Amino acid sequence: MRTLGIFKRRKRVLVISWDGVPFSFLKKGMEEGRFPLFSKLITGGAFGRMTSVLPTISSVAWTSYMSGKNPGGHGIFGFIDRKPSPLSFFIPTGKDRKAEFIQEVLSREKKRVISINIPMTTPPFEVNGILVSGFLSTKIEKATYPPEFSRVLKEMGYIIDANPVKAKDRKDEYLEDLFLALRKRFELAERLIRERWDYFHLHVMETDRINHFFWKKKDERFWKFYSEVEELSISLAEKAKDALLILLSDHGFCTLKKEVFVNKYLEDGGYLFFDKEPPEDIRDISEKTVAYSLIPGRIYINLKGREEKGSVEPGDYERVREEVASYLEKLTVDGERVIKKVWRREEVYSGPYTDLGPDLILEPVDGFDLKGNLKKETLSGETHIEGMHTRDDAFLFVKEREFTKDNLSIYDLFPSILSEFSIKVSSDGEVCWRG
Structure with missing residues (x-):
């Protein structure tokens, strides 16, 4: 006979990130009757506006999310960086960062990690679990840890990133590519959600892409895309109801003039x-x-x-x-x-x-x-690009929690997520929820 309370279920955290989706965009959309699933979801948790980084670039923002540090602490300052003498330029990748990532902290603590498509996880690094790199990866064969997992991606026709070059002259084709990349992303997530894990993070880069190139008109195809993002995300979350669900973006968006x-x-x-x-x-x-x-x-x-x-x-x-x-x-x-x-x-x-x-x-x-x-x-x-990043309009939703501060920052996610596992690591943020 077992005693009640001895066999406590493992703590799990599920993060789904929508790159570049603004708090104000979601709020207005819900007021207009859009995002019905998300609108229902947020009644059971904390939903708020979050401040991002300077400069407001995805590579800087996600490095800050994963490390809990500002650029002065992790060394990534932009999509292009420089060495001053002799003057030269390079595109920083994960190998250029100078701080430990949350996946590495959790792996060291014997937590099982699944990380899919987060910017700045290229090249892939060792984790206690599975890591699929994000958009700076050029070849699927070199985009995973463990390396042999790349075979799974190739077999399913996984897409690392839709080619934004098409967005200038072949927008319809580019939009089709975004839908396909989105579906493949969630197909992989649905497959891996059944694995054993403690921390699972799926990153949706396609929201940033559609905002850059389809933001002004916001036509029927634009809203169809967002409906699919919403439906796929909620469906994935339903597969892990016991996990703490976090949805967030890394920055906001506005019309580029x-x-x-x-x-x-x-x-x-x-x-x-x-x-x-x-x-x-x-x-x-x-x-x-x-x-x-x-x-x-x-x-x-x-x-x-x-x-x-x-x-x-x-x-x-x-x-x-x-x-x-x-x-x-x-x-x-x-x-x-x-x-x-x-x-x-x-x-x-x-x-x-x-x-x-x-x-x-x-x-x-x-x-x-x-x-x-x-x-x-x-x-x-002028430019064919329709939308641009903003710093102070990212969003954060945490299910079954309440925020403990008003001025939410992307730096707060690192200590807050680790606190769910009773892990403390020095960071530039602070735990921003309770419950």
Whole structure:
């Protein structure tokens, strides 16, 4: 005869993330009668707006989610990054991060992990379970841990990512690809949800993709796609009713009005010069350069002793940085203010890798997408891209919990999820729910 309470069920956490889905978008949609399943779901938990990262890029946001640290603590500052001397550029992947991820923490604690499609899990790393890398993976054969699991993906026709190149001239075909990638993503999740696991995270990248290219019209196909995201997500959650369910996004979205070429503005102001005309890339800057920009709105002072062609004396750094910041605050397009705020590095970053980050970070007014292009004849331009990221409109839902703070941050997910397993690891966030 067994005593009641001795055999306690294992704690499990199921996370489903919808990349780039705004809190305001869901809220308005529910008010209009859309998202009926999600609307019913949130009555049984906490639902709120969450702040993301600066710059508001998925690679930075998901590295922060998985590590609980700001870029100064994990070393990822953008989709493109630089080495200052000699000046060179690279696309950061998971191998460039300098902090432990939640999958590794849980694996070390003997928790079984299933991780599907989260950005910055490329290349795949060892976990106690199964990991399928996200969109920076180029080959399915190199996208999984354990490596032999890639055979399963190939057999089922799994798609790592729909090709966004098609979105410019072949939008209908691209949308079909998004539907197919979405369905394959959930087909894999439905298969793996039956496995033994403690932490299961499925990431839906396709929501970000459809927002970028179909945001303005929001036609019938757009809403059909979101209905399918909703239905597939709730269906998956139903397969693990005993698990704590978390739904979240990494940033918000808004309509893109204009692309703004920050380097053109710096050049016009006498802060950026080139040795070669036209320049091939930023490595062609002149020693006369005071500052340059990388996408999206990251400003680097051309500091002597740090930059390959540095011109600004260390003793002049603060004065020059303030001068450049003041100039950037005045940026306008068609009479509209472009910059919401110019952040100093130390205002948003802390930790051992802060010095790797930009000296200034520009937070744009919604609708102005900051670009790092070099030789543009005009300060702004049109684009086929319809939507852009916003920092302060991500969403978070946690079933059967209540929030313990108003100012939710993406940094809070790491300690909050670990707290469900009674694990404490230092982070830049704090436990944000109870129940």
